[in-house]
Amino acid sequence: MYFYYYPSNLDEPVYNLDITNRFINYEDEYEELEDQLYDCFTELWEVFKNQKQEKWTSLTFIxxxxxxxxxxxxxxxxSEQDxxxxxxxxxxxxxxxxxxxxRPQAIIQKHITESGKS
Known part of the structure; x- marks a missing residue:
């Protein structure tokens, strides 16, 4: 699980692994909250499974x-992507x-070619 955070004073998003380095001095508390978030998404996936709905492979929550x-x-x-x-x-x-x-540019170009989108 990963996410990006847009601070109100920046135009660029911050990767979740960089948040504690840049903004928070309470790394243990932050990691506990991150674990809770992961548990929520795991529970949501289980609900889909138990309701016999198609299982999603990824989720974007904005x-x-x-x-x-x-x-x-x-x-x-x-499954073919790391x-x-x-x-x-x-x-x-x-x-x-x-x-x-x-490598990232090759990944993006392959995605564009395979999806037929720019």
Whole structure:
């Protein structure tokens, strides 16, 4: 599980693993909250399974500072992608961020070619 946070004073999102380094001095408390968030998503996945609904392979949860939120369930087969590839594609699709470097660019180009989207 990973997420990005948009601080009110920055235009760029902050990766969840960088939040404690940049903003919070209470790393143990933050990790406990992160674990609770993970547990919530695991429970949601179990509800889908128990209700015999199609099991999603990933989920994008967007929470605005107004309290409004949107959930997008992804059912694509991502078994051929490692977690790094998944995150590069997710950042490109949802944040519009193209990670620099040869491998990330190749991942994005492959995704564009396979999905037929830019």
């Amino acid at each position: 929470l605005e500072n107004t309290g409004e939120f949107n959930i997008e369930y992804n059912y694509e087969d991502i 977690s790094y590839e998944q995150r590069i594609i997710w950042k490109y699709k949802h944040l519009g961020i193209e990670t620099k470097g040869e």
